[in-house]
Amino acid sequence: xxxxxxxxxxxxxxxxxxxxxxxxxxxxxxxxxxxxxxxxxxxxxxxxxxxxxxxxxxxxxxxxxxxxxxxxxxxxxxxxxxxxxxxxxxxxxxxxxxxxxxxxxxxxxxxxxxxxxxxxxxxxxxxxxxxxxxxxxxxxxxxxxxxxxxxxxxxxxxxxxxxxxxxxxxxxxxxxxxxxxxxxxxxxxxxxxxxxxxxxxxxxxxxxxxxxxxxxxxxxxxxxxxxxxxxxxxxxxxxxxxxxxxxxxxxxxxxxxxxxxxxxxxxxxxxxxxxxxxxxxxxxxxxxxxxxxxxxxxxxxxxxxxxxxxxxxxxxxxxxxxxxxxxxxxxxxxxxxxxxxxxxxxxxxxxxxxxxxxxxxxxxxxxxxxxxxxxxxxx
Amino acid sequence: xxxxxxxxxxxxxxxxxxxxxxxxxxxxxxxxxxxxxxxxxxxxxxxxxxxxxxxxxxxxxxxxxxxxxxxxxxxxxxxxxxxxxxxxxxxxxxxxxxxxxxxxxxxxxxxxxxxxxxxxxxxxxxxxxxxxxxxxxxxxxxxxxxxxxxxxxxxxxxxxxxxxxxxxxxxxxxxxxxxxxxxxxxxxxxxxxxxxxxxxxxxxxxxxxxxxxxxxxxxxxxxxxxxxxxxxxxxxxxxxxxxxxxxxxxxxxxxxxxxxxxxxxxxxxxxxxxxxxxxxxxxxxxxxxxxxxxxxxxxxxxxxxxxxxxxxxxxxxxxxxxxxxxxxxxxxxxxxxxxxxxxxxxxxxxxxxxxxxxxxxxxxxxxxxxxxxxxxxxxxxxxxxxxxx
Numbered sequence: 041x042x043x044x045x046x047x048x049x050x051x052x053x054x055x056x057x058x059x060x061x062x063x064x065x066x067x068x069x070x071x072x073x074x075x076x077x078x079x080x081x082x083x084x085x086x087x088x089x090x091x092x093x094x095x096x097x098x099x100x101x102x103x104x105x106x107x108x109x110x111x112x113x114x115x116x117x118x119x120x121x122x123x124x125x126x127x128x129x130x131x132x133x134x135x136x137x138x139x140x141x142x143x144x145x146x147x148x149x150x151x152x153x154x155x156x157x158x159x160x161x162x163x164x165x166x167x168x169x170x171x172x173x174x175x176x177x178x179x180x181x182x183x184x185x186x187x188x189x190x191x192x193x194x195x196x197x198x199x200x201x202x203x204x205x206x207x208x209x210x211x212x213x214x215x216x217x218x219x220x221x222x223x224x225x226x227x228x229x230x231x232x233x234x235x236x237x238x239x240x241x242x243x244x245x246x247x248x249x250x251x252x253x254x255x256x257x258x259x260x261x262x263x264x265x266x267x268x269x270x271x272x273x274x275x276x277x278x279x280x281x282x283x284x285x286x287x288x289x290x291x292x293x294x295x296x297x298x299x300x301x302x303x304x305x306x307x308x309x310x311x312x313x314x315x316x317x318x319x320x321x322x323x324x325x326x327x328x329x330x331x332x333x334x335x336x337x338x339x340x341x342x343x344x345x346x347x348x349x350x351x352x353x354x355x356x357x358x359x360x361x362x363x364x365x366x367x368x369x370x371x372x373x374x375x376x377x378x379x380x381x382x383x384x385x386x387x388x389x390x391x392x393x394x395x396x397x398x399x400x401x402x403x404x405x406x407x408x409x410x411x412x413x414x415x416x417x418x419x
Numbered sequence: 420x421x422x423x424x425x426x427x428x429x430x431x432x433x434x435x436x437x438x439x440x441x442x443x444x445x446x447x448x449x450x451x452x453x454x455x456x457x458x459x460x461x462x463x464x465x466x467x468x469x470x471x472x473x474x475x476x477x478x479x480x481x482x483x484x485x486x487x488x489x490x491x492x493x494x495x496x497x498x499x500x501x502x503x504x505x506x507x508x509x510x511x512x513x514x515x516x517x518x519x520x521x522x523x524x525x526x527x528x529x530x531x532x533x534x535x536x537x538x539x540x541x542x543x544x545x546x547x548x549x550x551x552x553x554x555x556x557x558x559x560x561x562x563x564x565x566x567x568x569x570x571x572x573x574x575x576x577x578x579x580x581x582x583x584x585x586x587x588x589x590x591x592x593x594x595x596x597x598x599x600x601x602x603x604x605x606x607x608x609x610x611x612x613x614x615x616x617x618x619x620x621x622x623x624x625x626x627x628x629x630x631x632x633x634x635x636x637x638x639x640x641x642x643x644x645x646x647x648x649x650x651x652x653x654x655x656x657x658x659x660x661x662x663x664x665x666x667x668x669x670x671x672x673x674x675x676x677x678x679x680x681x682x683x684x685x686x687x688x689x690x691x692x693x694x695x696x697x698x699x700x701x702x703x704x705x706x707x708x709x710x711x712x713x714x715x716x717x718x719x720x721x722x723x724x725x726x727x728x729x730x731x732x733x734x735x736x737x738x739x740x741x742x743x744x745x746x747x748x749x750x751x752x753x754x755x756x757x758x759x760x761x762x763x764x765x766x767x768x769x770x771x772x773x774x775x776x777x778x779x780x781x782x783x784x785x786x787x788x789x790x791x792x793x794x795x796x797x798x799x800x801x802x803x804x805x806x807x808x
Contacts, residue, residue, distance in 0.1 A: 369552075
């Protein structure tokens with residue numbers, strides 16, 4: 041019976057907040073042993089970053105969410121003795137992740153060349169904000185700032201809104217995801233060559249890659265994509281794509297032939313538009329549609345649309361979603377045992393292997409929880 | 420040596436989720452063959468957006484499918500299926516994003532494919548998973564955003580539920596399936612065994628919300644409330660958001676309010692000295708700040724804030740962005756060429772390996788462009804000839 045695919049892989053995580061630690065979390069879920077390297081006394085800054093003032097112990101619920109299933113080793117990298125121990129760990133590890141500013145690891149003598157000299161098989165993976173050169177290289181790599189600088193905030197909301205950011209840390213998460221792909225690619229090559237790799241990702245490049253459809257279209261025309269003024273779903277897409285009010289809530293309607301839609305929901309006025317105008321006159325079309333949809337309840341419209349095989353759905357909040365059988369059958373929630381004998385609930389890894397969900401009840405580590413044990417192991 | 424040198428991927432998927440995953444595998448050096456239906460191919464070929472085309476083809480198809488090969492096969496035709504099975508025997512990865520049951524009917528489900536190639540990595544993306552009442556519904560990005568609660572996290576509270584304006588569900592499901600495929604390839608290198616890797620768009624978009632969903636699961640299941648003023652994140656305190664100045668918008672991330680008041684010379688902001696108020700009274704605080712910032716241009720404010728190391732940035736659209744030196748130095752734009760000689764400018768892979776950008780000049784394939792070359796490369800024969808020795 042085979043185990044998880046990354047069993048036997050040791051990852052040293054010199055990272056804080058979300059981008060690097062989210063990559064470490066995915067590797068842990070896939071079977072790697074992930075050791076957070078933290079400063080004695082304080083640890084990574086994410087331990088003290090809470091949302092809604094939710095705390096599990098000394099650490100925020102947010103920290104627990106991102107760092108479950110990892111170990112913690114404390115070391116003062118400015119202390120020669122501690123640094124010597126870290127170098128011993130580096131000699132044994134397979135992957136090193138950091139998301140410090142470009143020069144920080146170098147100051148501690150842990151830049152790629154130094155680490156490669158200790159361990160030529162190391163997959164050395166780093167996340168920066170904006171890359172290592174140019175006028176932005178020292179700007180803070182913070183999610184909202186990256187969203188703002190990459191044009192992303194002009195994709196969301198209606199054309200008459202100001203720029204609207206994504207309400208989730210998309211830059212951090214995309215960079216973490218890209219880093220995981222690079223690390224795994226590096227490990228696959230190492231199986232054949234025995235050699236390590238340097239994997240570099242920036243939040244900026246990750247967010248530009250994320251917008252590759254929009255940007256490729258932009259490069260073709262050099263015309264800034266415009267958000268629809270009515271029910272904007274995605275700037276590139278034609279009517280009816282968007283979310284509309286109904287008599288009792290909302291409905292999401294994806295791409296479809298506007299004449300088929302007109303016939304299905306009995307909206308004759310939609311027939312006044314030619315199909316070829318679905319993009320160029322989308323605001324007018326969507327205005328007509330919006331005025332029609334508001335007359336009946338969501339379920340009424342969904343009944344008609346689904347019977348016709350058209351792409352439409354409810355717009356749910358989390359309470360409504362978690363009550364759906366479709367949500368419950370996923371088994372997406374998992375319990376984590378926290379040290380105080382209680383449990384917290386979080387989401388599991390979204391990847392299933394060989395038909396099995398990847399579950400793990402192990403909590404985030406206390407600061408330095410594993411330091412002594414790891415020291416004993418390496419001596 | 421490229422990271423995925425000598426890895427052969429057969430990609431039966433369409434649109435964005437699966438093809439965005441195989442694009443990344445191609446960037447990393449895998450040989451990716453799109454298996455497409457004769458005559459029509461990947462439906463994305465004709466998914467024109469924004470009334471823009473490149474030589475009659477969709478811009479987004481070119482973006483998603485550069486650096487791949489195309490092999491047409493009618494999977495309902497026994498002779499074509501026989502050929503595809505020979506390709507499977509040589510492949511490392513098979514991937515698809517059909518609805519549950521489709522590959523079973525064709526006879527290319529995991530168990531059947533495993534008979535042909537025991538150590539295959541078989542990867543499937545679905546909309547809602549293989550079970551549950553929604554399993555046969557279309558896995559479409561906007562609809563997944565809508566059922567997953569995501570649309571209640573962006574924009575101001577007085578606005579309708581607001582979808583994210585990029586196909587975030589497709590793209591995340593693509594990164595997750597790529598991660599699963601890569602981990603399984605690594606695992607195969609150790610154990611010699613293949614794997615079934617499954618991702619659903621629903622699970623992917625829930626994972627994307629893991630920080631805030633965990634908050635919801637543990638705070639007595641209180642629904643998030645978007646801010647009323649310049650909302651950027653339902654769970655983050657003032658001043659987090661985008662602000663209009665007397666010309667452009669600027670972004671302000673987490674910052675100490677009294678420090679901000681001092682730097683900006685904003686007297687009425689000084690009363691909010693208790694950090695506990697920064698979340699509870701965020702709308703009031705942001706309103707005060709928003710009024711104040713209207714008085715001067717963006718460059719004025721950014722000059723003050725950047726000098727004090729406050730987390731801030733200009734808000735750019737694409738026209739602004741591409742003029743910036745910081746953007747140009749990234750060399751994010753690459754031009755690829757199709758076999759017809761059509762040049763397409765698109766973005767490159769965001770991952771750098773050993774200090775090198777991962778670049779390829781190969782554009783997206785024409786439908787069935789590589790049938791002959793692939794059959795030759797892999798010694799594929801038709802049914803009448805029987806299997807090659």
